[in-house]
Amino acid sequence: MNVKAVSRNVGYALLVSSLFMLLSVGVSLLNGGDSALYGLLISFLLTFSVGIFPFIFVRGTEPITLKDGYLIIVLSWLLSFVFGMLPYIMWGGPFTLANAWFESVSGFTTTGATVLQDIEALPPSLLFWRAATHFIGGLGIVVFMLLIIPGASPIRLRLTNMELSSLSKSGYATRSNRTVYVFTYVYLAICVLAFIAYSLAGMDSLDAICHAFSVCATGGFSTRNLSIAAYGSPLIEGITFFFMLLASLHFGLLFLAVVNRSLKPLKNPVLRFYVITLAVFSVLMAMSLRFSGQVEGFGKALWYGAFQTVSVASTTGFAVADNASWPLSTMVLMMFMAVMCGCAGSTTGGVKADRVYVLIKSIGRQIVKILHPSSVDEVRIGKRVLRDEEVAPHILYIALYCLLLAISVCISLVLGLDPTSSFAASVSSLGNVGPAMGDLGNLGNFDSLAKGVKFLFTMDMFLGRIEIYPVLAVVAMVVEHRRK
């Protein structure tokens, strides 16, 4: 393991975080130096100094191996969590060590679950920092890092291939090195457009930028206790709905659609499957809400159902209504969406619609094989034929995901959480959705949970965010090293 190269590249990640801390200091100064000013300034100083330190000694020419790459990814995220919680800890109030860790991890992994009972009590600069953690984590800390590393560097190519899953690069053709830019352009475009739309809809600048950060990263942190419902504006709700949906689609396909000025890339079979699933679930949710008497009028029920479906599927977690008292059927529907989530190549978490599509196709093929053993049938995505060795990793990932989910539910049960909350919160955390059910619902918070449970859910968030394998690779490396 090349510790020098690892430390230098992890330093990049910390510099990105420190840059946003400095911006938060600017927000504080614009607000007359609010109560988080010195905490943010000190956090910036500490994060920047640790980030810049390796650059004094380590040259940029240090080579990295595959193992180093995995270590860089895992350490970049973990250290960002640790340094990201400094502004919270220094501000104090509801932020105990466990709460600050939870809020930081939830922010960077774009989960959007919170421990805060009164979000509006936070100073503006700290609200900005919360949203900024979404913005950094949405694109991926490592992708941010890759933007700084020179384009021709072999380190960059290797990390690009490791940070962005193979699924995210399927469906559109571009060079690996260019993928980073494509993702960044689309991400920034969504963010800027959302900011403009929110501003035009009447939000103040801070709220608009925080919600824009949150929606483009599909995070879910709001500046209001009642989330989007606090504005009581159908226009703002509509804007949020549109951008949540946009951010959950494949960025590469969106880029192609804009560049080619054609809707052809959006006729992708996975995209179609995802949108149809959203539509079906929205109608089912609406029916469930209407027939249970929770909402009056089918139009309103359909809007609530559609908003909640897109909010959960995109792993954003914004709310237009409190789902704590909604019937169990809606919760089951939401839990399914929380496992499936959005398309690969977007900022969403979960298993990804692409994998679910491959799974359904594989099951279909298996049934055909049972009925017609001598038939030759293949798994196809559009015109592309997937070989068995291409299908297997996706099925294996879903199996691994379910296994981790089961382990998380078991541990949270052992730690004293009730069965419903255990399941819902585990699904929500592993899928980076945010809200779960009941007290942990879209207008609730995770403050009441025991420290151990909070830590467990943050680990779920982390594993879900980086798609499990890099962490397992690092654990395997450590075990291998100890055996030697």
Next chain:
Amino acid sequence: MSLNGKSKLKNKGRLKMRGKLILSISVIALVLVLTVVLAIMEFSRSGIALSSTVYYRTVTPVIIAFGVGMLLLALLLFFILTYYIRPIRRILDALESYNTYGKKYSVTFEGDDELTKLNTGISDLAEENRQLRSRIAALKSKQKSDEC
């Protein structure tokens, strides 16, 4: 190049190793001092309305800063070990092998500071010495054959 220019170049090279050490120690010192100053500013900003929150916001950053300071110190020690101590030990080992067993001196490491220059210098000297020895040996054998 003038003598002054040469010495300037030498000085520039000499600063590389010392400069890195001074810079890294300055970063650690600056972090600690600035944190304490900012914590005091936070404390004084509250005026006479002292509360547990004010004490918390004053003391916590200082504790965290010392923690980060320790981390930076550990990093500094690691880099000194990797970039300075380890190469020096390799040079010493190679020199010992050269002197005792007459093994070829071949130590290579990346860098552009004084240690690299020192290593290149020793390598040149060792090579020169080896060539000189072989020439002396050749002369001696020639002398012997002449005497015979």
